Amino acid sequence: MLTVMLPDGSRREYESSVSAYDVATEIGPGLAKAAVVAEVDGAMIDLHAPLPSAGEVQLRLLTKRDRAALDVLRHSCAHVMAQAVMRLYEGVQLAFGPYTETGFYYDMALEKPLSEEDFPKIEAEMKKIVKENERYERLEMPRKEALELCREMGQKFKVEHIETGLAEFETLSFYRQGEFLDLCRGRHVPSTRFIGKGFKLLSLAGAYWKGDASNQQLQRLYATVFFDKKELKEHLHRLEEAKRRDHRVLGKKHNLFDFDEQVGAGLVLWKPKGAVVRQELQNFIAEHLQRQGYGQVFTPHIGKLELYRTSGHFPYYQESQFPPLVGRDQMKKLADEGCSCGDLANMLSEGEIEGYLLKPMNCPHHIRIYASEKRSYRDLPVRLAEFGTVYRWEQSGELGGLSRVRSFTQDDAHLFVTEDQLSDEIDQCLDLVKIVLNTLGMDDYRVRVGLRDPNSDKYVGEADQWDRAEAACRKAAEGMGVDFTAEEGEAAFYGPKIDFVVRDVIGREWQLGTVQVDYQLPQRFELEYTGADNQTHRPVMVHRAPFGSMERFVGVLIEHFAAAFPLWLAPEQLRLLTVSEKSETYGKEVEQRLREEGFRIEADYRGQKLGAKIREAQLDLIPYMLVVGEKDAENGTVTVRDRIEGDLGAMPLEAAIVKLKQEVTDKTVRQVGGSRNDGDQNS
RNA sequence: GCUGCUGUAGCUCAGUGGUAGAGCACUUCCUUGGUAAGGAAGAGGUCAUGAGUUCAAGUCUCAUCAGCAGCUCCA
Missing domain, CATH: 3.30.930.10 (Bira Bifunctional Protein; Domain 2)
Incomplete structure (x- = not known):
């Protein structure tokens, strides 16, 4: 007799053999429909696998709300993707196809490499497989049989893996859905229907067999899947959002730094x-x-090679250093002697000739x-x-x-x-x-x-x-x-x-x-x-x-x-904006005063409308704008606009200086709360 | 370093082997406007570099340089 303990503390008893699915059905048809995979005594098990025939087990039914279920779904989807690729292309050798934190991939070798243009075709085939609603069927067999099977299927990576990585296992498991059979530890969702429509192929990359650069390089097909299409959309949206914060994009947009082909790869030019x-x-x-x-x-x-021989950096980390600088006379002498590059490298390593190292x-x-x-x-x-x-x-x-x-x-x-x-x-x-x-x-x-x-x-x-x-x-x-x-x-x-x-x-x-x-x-x-x-x-x-x-x-x-630096770090801390060209004289006075106080300030005296100037300053992520017009000139004030809070009203220039200086000294970090003032509403 | 993709105006990007394009930015002029885009005109290009195919190359091929994604690496 089997006793099943459920997370809510209730227990159920069974005389005959049951699966987690049977238990779920008994509890309620809703749960049976929602269940994806099960956990027995903390170990993952397929929903339709038989539970032990006797004893007492803790059973937890995982639904799409459980993170672990999502991992299982992704793994199952990887099988479907591999199946689709094998249906469409010749000579597909499968390697590994695990889930990741945000999706899954499958490494494979093909006769003709895939390109992103193949994605729609593969996705369409995957949709078909999902619709076919094939069951994931687990098969276990002795390693010898497993080896034979993989040889028959011509899957050389699987053969190698059984012989090396899985050498200690006596019994190996396979999963089959439809005509597709793959060496796999599991677990899987009950059938391909569970995958639904929330999947997408993302990118193609190279990856080495077993992560070793000396091994054959395979094609890695990246994709992701969610339980529903809406979650997929949100995920893709988050990726887009992240791209907007990319420092390479923002660095260019806000003129922070640059790279130049003529200067060289990986050599930063810091702009003002x-x-x-x-x-x-x-x-x-x-x-x-x-x-x-x-x-x-x-x-x-630079320093002499001798220094780095002593420290141990040379010659042992030579491949990650710029090559040594050798004196002109010495180079000439070596060249006259017909010395090869290899000889030179050896002599440098041995300390027979000196040089300098960056x-x-x-x-x-x-x-x-x-x-x-x-x-x-x-x-x-x-x-x-x-x-x-x-x-x-x-x-x-x-x-x-x-x-x-x-x-x-x-x-x-x-x-x-x-x-x-x-x-x-x-x-x-x-x-x-x-x-x-x-x-x-x-x-x-x-x-x-x-x-x-x-x-x-x-x-x-x-x-x-x-x-x-x-x-x-x-x-x-x-x-x-x-x-x-x-x-x-x-x-x-x-x-x-x-x-x-x-x-x-x-x-x-x-x-x-x-x-x-x-x-x-x-x-x-x-x-x-x-x-x-x-x-x-x-x-x-x-x-x-x-x-x-x-x-x-x-x-x-x-x-x-997101390039919107706090005041103490902002490259341009303040921007002075004149309401019209009538206020230019007063504006220049204010600008000069603030510059003398040590602020990094720029001024916009163009004959543009104030709204346009404000918009530009907002998009440039300037922490504070100082608006000056005829009223300010009369009263000796500036009208402060905070990038985050908006218009703060007019205040005496001296009061503004005190306030701003305090914020610089305190190194205050003010996070954007609102929705439209982080400067990328347009991008 | 490896695999794949990409390189066109300052930026973001269109461009079918047959005269080089758009939006934004820029310049000039008009407008003098108090809190997120006023209007008009103009200028801007060795289509990354070098070779090849072709009557003809931004477009096709190869190499180099640079960038992107992933892998490998990171004292």
Whole structure:
């Protein structure tokens, strides 16, 4: 006898074999119709699969309101998509077809590659399959039979997967709907009818078999599905909305930065308006560095290869660096000797000839500053900060907007501390990151503690030092009072780290602020200090950058504010608008006064109607407009218009200055509440 | 780096192998208007670059450069 416990606490008993669907039918035909899949003792099971014949189980029936049911639907839809493709095209080899956070994909190899022009045809075929309402039928068989079956079907990826990834499984499952049969763990909706009309093919991309770049590249067909068409429409609408916040689009529209083919890929040109944002952020950090006892330094953009041989950056990370700069005389000599590029690379690696490197990191330079003086424990911590520009040869396919560039400026600092000071110093660094994020109202981030991957050999240093450093990071993260995840394989090659990770508008994650603990570089550079015991000791290093890089941070910030910056960051804080050309003289007086007070102000004296000037200023996302007309000239007032609130009325110029200055000092972040004043009503 | 797509005016984009187009922006003139678009005229192009096919190429082919999506990578 089987006892079924339901989430509401009720229980039902069955003598004969039943499925979750049978139970649902008994409870009510409405539930039976709405049920998509079931959960038995926490494990997903097909609705029509038989429940155990005896004992007691917890049963939960999932409907389209459950997120887990949506994942199942998407997985089922992936099968339908594969089925459609196989009906339409020859020689389709299927790889994997899972659901994702927002949809699903199927990786496959075809004789003739698909293009987006094929989408309507595939979608039409999928509609047909949905209408055919084929049942998803689960088949289980021993691995030998499964292997044989996949061989017969000519599905070489499935064969390989059974032989490698699924080597430990004795029994394998397949799902069949209509003529389509696929190796699959499940689960699925009962039949294709459940998929409905809320699906859409989205894009086509390349993907490597099993995610390995040395394997064959497949075609990945991206799509999504929702339980109803309305949800699909909303999803597509959200994607469109996100595109409007894209920093690459807004950066161009508002003249913040640019890229230029002639300058080179991944090399940012900061235009005056973008430079203001970056400079204000730097000033903001610099103020906190001063408070926290940092010393500001400047170092060159290049350094000898010897420096990076010592640090370990060269030749091991050569492929992500710009190639070394070799002296002219040396190049000539080598050329005369008939030396090949390969020979040159070898000689550089071996240190037989010297060269310079565009710096990929600032740490070695800062280390040499530390080493330039005899240090006592009384000097520690030594905190060296620099907005240091570094150069990395990112793969061409990785470049994108401000998020991934080949030259970027880190708000970098290196702390040289005693073992005893380490914990407090890490805390102080984390505080700084939190101050930055709080000030800007960015609360949508996650914290990641990056630990070494025990199976990799890319790390340098002793295991016990790593253990201590990792423990210090964990402890610091715990002390922050926010959720964090510890992730193996996310450490730097010299030590573990604590990263602040945010998402951009298209859902990609970016590491911003970072704090890293390092026992290795002090050792490689043989750094020392004299302790209270008059013995020589080795300092520990902390690398930290609250923004990460100015480029990436500004990129994220543009998307965060949709380019409508708070007053203290706005490239153009104020715009003065004259009601008519009669007020130009008074306008110039007011403009000059505000400029002297330190505001970034522009004025619009054109013979246009006020309404037109206001509209332009709104679309340009100017925080405050100062309207001056003949009445203002008489009374010595300005009529303030807030980008968000609208007309605030006339006030004496001096009163406006006080108000605006206060908002700048407070770094106030004011979010748009209304619906029509975020400047993109027209786009 | 790999796969696919894209590159036309400052911006967003039309353009059938046969004389280069629109909207916005810009310039000039008219309008002097108090809180989201006043009117008229004008200027603006090596169709990314280089080769090829063709009587003829923005359009077809190839290469290069750059961008986009995804994959791989990110000290």
